[in-house]
Structures are given as structure tokens and as C-alpha cells.
Amino acid sequence: MDRYLLIISTICFLAAVVRTGIALRAGVFRQGRFNFLAIGLGFVFQTAFLSIRGQALGRCPLTNLFEVFVFLAWSVALIYMLVGPAYRLSLMGAFTAPLVVLLQGFALIAPIDARHPVKVPANSSLEFHASVSLIAYGAFALACIAGVMYLVQERQLKTHHLRSIFYHLPPLTDLFAAITRLLWLGFILYTVGIASGFFTGRPLPRVQVVAAIAVWLLYATILLGRYFRRIAPKRVAALCIVGFSVALTLLWGITFSAQTHSAP
């Protein structure tokens, strides 16, 4: 039953992707409420899915890779809903929706929804650690999306070939300010997430700790480079994309190792 909710949610996000694709193909991309509404509806179904799954598990639904991917997609949509109004809503949605579709599509198709044979007991510290870390990933994902928007615009400005979408993108300096804020938001949340991991009352697997600190160091380096004006905005935008790709890969690794670690 809960998977149907996730399928409907994915269809909502897919509708936003398809509509944007058609508009871009016709060269008539326009700001509109459709994307925001589609994403909003998708978010409602995502939340319903996580709520039902959480009730069934009796804890925060982060017990396998499938749930982690859905929770991450939910975090991306949540951060978009929160920060979206600061930018051009539908345009950021146009870039956010494909990422959510990819995450949820993969979660639905891949055989990764392995239920635990025994009910995993609730541990509020561990749930806090995992959920805050994943919301931080959502902020990093949005920074990555803003980075893509920055690079698209930068490229068009450099080559002097301005396409329809160019006129709907926020100014370069505004986008860069948004990237910086999202990086700080993600970094602070991630720091809180990592720190709380040490208070879960459980021994932490070394691989997970190393991977988490590697991601933390990566984003700390980007932010330090930005703070001391050592990295140009274009490189910061590119690093946001690289950083999120690395973080996502490591998240997979962390979750996979956690699953195998907890397996009897």
C-alpha cells in the first residue's frame, strides 16, 4: 500500500519534469505554478509514505537503502519548499524534480527494500543522527542544483548563446549567494548529525565514521575556499556537483555497510 503512495509521488515529480522538458524543447519555458504544485503534491505523498512506513516500523523509516533514498528525496523536496520562495520557484523546481525522480525511481526499481527479519528497536539518538544527516544531504543536493543552474547560465553568458531558459534564471550573483547559504545550512546540519552520531550509545563502524568525516572535510574545504576567497564562484558551483556526487556515493556505501553490519 505504502509503495503506491511513493509511486504517485514519483508521478507528480515526473509531471513537473515532463512539463519542463516539453517547454524547453519548444523554447517557451515559462514561470508557472504547475511545477510548484506538482512538487508540493509529490511532497505530500512522500510525507504520507514515510509516515505510514514509520508507523509500521515504530521508528523513523531509515532501516534500509530504499528508505534512506526516499528520505533523502523527501529532504530535497523539503529544502526546496523551504528555500524555493527565495529564488524563482518553478525554475528551481525544474531542476529539483529530476533529481527526486531519479532518487525515488531508483528506490522503486532496485531490489533494495529489504525488510529486517526482526523489528529494529527505536533509538531516538540514532534516529536523530540519521535524519539530521539526511536533511543536510538535502541541502547539499539543493546546493548542487543551484550549482548546475549557475554553470548553465555562466556557460550561456560566456558563449553569447542565450536560450529561453536563460531569461528565467536568477542573476549569477544571487545564485552564488544561494549556493553559499545552502552549503552553510547543509554543513551546519551535517556537523550536528555527525556529532550526534557519537552519542547514540552504540559503537560506530570505522568505515562509516571515515566516510562521514571525508564528506564533512570535503564541504569544509569548499566553504573555507569560499570564505577566504581562494576558489572562484564557477569552481564552487562545480565542486557542489562533485561534492554531492561523492556524498551520495558514500551515503550508499555507509548505508550498505550498515545493513551488512547489522545483518545477523
Added chain:
Amino acid sequence: MNLFCVGLSHHTANVETRERFASGAGAECTLRAAGCAEALVLATCNRVEVYGASEKRVSTDEIAQCLLQNGEVSDRSHSRALPFYRYEAEKCVQHLFRVASGLDSMVVGETEILGQTKKAYQSARTSGAVGPCLHRLFQRAFRVAKQVRTHTEITRGSVSVGSVAVDLAQKIFGELANCRVLVLGAGDTSERTARALVSRGVTDLRVSNRSNHRAHELAQRVGGRSVQFDRWAQQCCEVDILITSTSSDVPLLNPTNLGPMLANRIDRPLFIIDIAVPRDVDPIVNEMEGVYLYDIDALRSVAEQSLAMRRRQIASAEAIIAEHVADFLQKVSCELRGAAGISGHPPVADSSLRPSQL
């Protein structure tokens, strides 16, 4: 009631012919005296058109005569050779919707025409020359124009060099109020571009020229301050937008001398508008991090891209217009039938509207 449009535009007449007929609001009174129950004159730099509604047909010659400036009397045979066009009923409605939406303009999608049409309507309404027929037609035309602007990209992008430069500056910096601008060279195009930037909020504008006197003059005209020419390189470190139009034979800016200027501004882009011929800035500068260089050809190319993008939207705009024309005529036709029924007159033949009737 016959609804018609008689006029000439940039498509059919040169500016000399157009200005002969660009009469003032007084023409509306003359037109009413000539038999038009309602009349509206739309006179812009690109067109002179009369929209009218009359019980009996008012000939094109009579309308042309009413439009002539300063009581000039036209020779009948000459007047017949004038490039006036005439649209009746459905064609007239369609033409007005196209005009108001900017589809018939010299620069497709320009929005000034809508303001001019509204002004002409307001003026005719004040003078009492507009009755229910034209009122309804023009109100619908304004609605159509708004819909076309909202639902197509017909007005997207800038189509003149000056406005392209300013739009690009806004796409890079957002608010221009905090931007510092240096104008290097006191030419006409730099002045126009500087003025456009000031009109969009720029307050810190510096002008530098080989002749200090000319720099000072231009600075005063555009509300900026003049800077000694030998200090322009130092100024480049501080500014966000550089407009160059000097008559230098060799490039003033190249990667070698620009590199050190950019060293301390890694997170601040530099937008260079090079409108000099020969160019003041080495094109390779565009490849430097954070530098966006637009020479006159690049600006023209962007303007042409915008125009091409607007042209691609014509079909979508025409579809919206066609829908409105059909709807407008249908509603008017229904009302005519209803009115005929109530007043006891025979209804208008069948369900269709006769082309000459509204």
C-alpha cells in the same frame, strides 16, 4: 454597424507619407462628421490607423482626407495611389489584436504599441468619439495583448544593443544599484549605454577619456564623475562594469594587464562591454575566470537571437489571437440575434455573422 480599419504603416508607407497623415485627435471629430458613428485614430511613429464603426460605408478616400495634416487638400487621383489598407469586420478585429500584441510592429513583440493603443483609446473616449462598439473591441484587444505577453515569449529578450548590455548586466549582478561602472571613452554609444544603466539604478558611474574636458562633460550629462585617463587601469580593479569605446588602435586590455587587476576580486565578476571598433579588449579576455566580454558583434548577436526567439513565438501568438477573434465575433453575433429577437426585428440570417456587420 460596419466595423473597419483604414490605415498605413511601416509595411506599406515610408515615414514621409506617414507623417503627412499623422493628424492629431481633431481627426476623430472630422471622421465623425464624415459619417463614422465611432472613430479612433491610432497614430504612432510606425503607423496611422483609423478604427471606425459606421452605419453606412465611409470610403477610404474620405478617411484619408480627414487624416491629412493642416487642412492639406489631397488630389483624388493621388490619394487613390496612397498605400492605405482597409480591413472590414473580422479582418479588422484580427488586425487590431495583432497590432496591440506587437505582432505587426517593426520590432516584433515590442510592448510600446500597447501603451500607445491604450493612450489613443483613452483620448478618443475622453473626446466622446468611442462608443460601445469600439469600447468593446479595444477592451478585448487589451486583454488579448496581455494574454499573448503572458502565454508566449514574444516580448522576451532585448533587441537593441543598449538594452541587451543592460539586461546582461542585470543577469550577472541582479540589482545594479550597488554596481560601479567605468565608461572609458566618451562616444555616443557609451553615453547611451551609460544612460540605460543609470536608468536601471546605477549610481556610481565614472567616466574617463583622453580629453578630460569631454570626460567631464559626459560625466555631467549622465550624472557621474570624471576620472583622469591615466588612472583607468586602477579604476578597473574597483568597477563591476566596464564600457569601452576609445579610438585606440591597439587593445587596451589583454590577459597580461587584466590578470593582476582580477587578483583581488575572485568572487566579483567583471562585465566588459567593448563597443569600440577596432576593439579595445583582446577577445581572449573572455576566457578568463569571472570575466564576461561582449563586443559590438556579440551584443548584436544576442539582439538577433532575441528577435529570432520572438519570431518563433508568432505562431503561438496567432493561435491565441485567432481564438479571441472567433470568440469575439461569436459573442457579438449572439447579442445581435438576441437584440433582434427582443425588439421584434427579424433575426440576423442563420447563425453566422455577416462579414460587414457587427
